[in-house]
Amino acid sequence: RKEVEQDPGPFNVPEGATVAFNCTYSNSASQSFFWYRQDCRKEPKLLMSVYSSGNEDGRFTAQLNRASQYISLLIRDSKLSDSATYLCVVNNKDSSYKLIFGSGTRLLVRP
């Protein structure tokens, strides 16, 4: 079983739609959680950290469910510029705190 699993997509949604991605992690000792964004043929960049209490940054909301071992990313009012691959990232003490990346979920926002 992969340490971090994501639905590869693609999620194809119209502008203005709300879309949500889930990510599951296998190691209950995971301690920190992040969402990264990767544009086509570009490097990944941090989108947001995921806190236990959940956090919101404009149109983006991240949630953590430790009991079920998943994190989620909600994007409201999708823009064309949101089209990208979203990578779920976790770290844990067992892996010396190295970040473990999921394979990503691809989002396509159409006009």
Place this chain on the structure above:
Amino acid sequence: SQTIHQWPATLVQPVGSPLSLECTVEGTSNPNLYWYRQAAGRGLQLLFYSVGIGQISSEVPQNLSASRPQDRQFILSSKKLLLSDSGFYLCAWEFGLAGVAGELFFGEGSRLTVL
């Protein structure tokens, strides 16, 4: 502010040829440094990481090696490339906070095609 430079951006190499990818970080001291590879349509695979000069940890057995000759310089090498070495190589750094991995800052990547 901190910056990361990685080069070359693109290269096409024949099987059996050597490889050298270089990465430098500016504006910070004693960063943790990483080399990742991303195969087409797949996630990032951690290849090497370093917490200091001369300190290299390898994550997977492979045809590649890494070196850190200076605090802010990280080099990925191979003596003889294989077809399976093709991919998108990413160097990354983070602040060297002991024991905690935080935000990674990636270079723009090096796209390697082995023919």
